[in-house]
Amino acid sequence: MRLFGLALAALAAAGALAGWWITAPRPVDAAGLTGDADRGAALFTLAGCASCHIAPDADETDPPVLSGGQAFETEFGTLYAPNISPGPEGTGGWSTNDVVAALASGVGRGGYHIYPALPYTSYENAELQDLSDIAAHLETLPVSDTPSRPNELSFPFNIRRTLGVWKRLYAGRGWVLTDPASPEIERGRYLAEALVHCGQCHTPRTALGGMDRSAWLQGAPNPSGKGKIPGIAPNQLDWSDTDVAAYLKTGLTPEYDSAGGKMAAVVRNLSTLPDGDIDAIVAYLREIPDAEQ
Amino acid sequence: MRYLLPAALILALGAGFAQSQGGSDKPAPVKARQGIMQNYAFSIGTLGGMAKGEVEYDAQAAQAAADRLVALSSLPQTGYWPEGTSSDDLEGVKALPAIWENMDDFTSGFDTLNEAAMAMADVASDGQQAVAGQMQPLGKSCGACHEDYQMSDD
Known part of the structure; x- marks a missing residue:
């Protein structure tokens, strides 16, 4: 009986380990790429970053102030776009590689899953060089001191690790149109x-x-x-x-x-x-x- | 009897007209402002058709359409937007409640439209390419307001 208990505990531990492994964040590695901020400006506009990351009810200025705060109501709770301006409250200190990992893999600096309100299931199909250029452009934008507002999500969606499972279902799927004719x-x-x-x-x-x-x-x-x-x-x-x-x-x-x-x-x-x-x-x-x- | 038939005809036509408007019950300011919006669309449509090459360029028609846009966008907005006439209050209305929360910003949008209309009027007689070149700023001035203040209806 004691053996059985031990086996069960071992099994549970193995399961937990497997789960931990399955849900682990896996950022892409764009190390070695250097972003071109000028080229990134046009790509940044196309990707529509400012539309969601400027303050609620603010008009998009040139250059945009990416202080965050817009609410995204979902069935799982409310997500708030974070401050991504290049200062202490935002992406100050993030390397180009960190930003690319967020855009292409939905993994934030330090290795946590980002909620898919950030459309990384689309950006993941972009060229890493283009994403690096966007990252370089981001660094040139004005700093906002507005703190990011915490998300208001219900259990279990408030546990970021659950996104590891979500990503296995919905991320890394590649192109929808698989063989473009021209x-x-x-x-x-x-x-x-x-x-x-x-x-x-x-x-x-x-x-x-x-x-x-x-x-x-x-x-x-x-x-x-x-x-x-x-x-x-x-x-x-x-x-x-x-x-x-x-x-x-x-x-x-x-x-x-x-x-x-x-x-x-x-x-x-x-x-x-x-x-x-x-x-x-x-x-x-x-x-x-x-x-x- | 001689006058009865025309009178009945006018009544019938009147009823038909009211029905075709889809809302004889809408308040007068709503009908008035929606009529103006339709006039914008009509005039921009003349220019857009030429810009797309669907309609042959006609300098006179283009200039008239652009001048009309300038005139329409110069109209005072006072009186068109009384309280209680938003998309929350009335059927067949796409004016979002945000208008009444930001009335100054909202009405300043008509100044932006007016500037775009004047830029179009400046070049409307200069040829198809000139008209096509001004469609984007003109369209953007529409979108700038519709982004925040018009309900998407698709």
């Missing part, structure tokens, strides 16, 4: 799936809050509560290519209503892109699977 579509895929992270809003989520990649860009409830984020799969978006491109550049629909909500900020960011990149996003959107009718 360099233009590949470029569009890079922008849409990685940096611009369209899927984070336009793709519905599973019960555990991961992107449901089987319904890619097919529309989702609006997290703000009212309305729906539209589906933009080929059979859902019956606008002409010209109309989609014009919308992404100006925010104006074919009826000349204007993009509202978060999409207005996305359009503001996309408007920095050359026409060729806008056309690449449109070409990509025409290639993804249709929604089931």
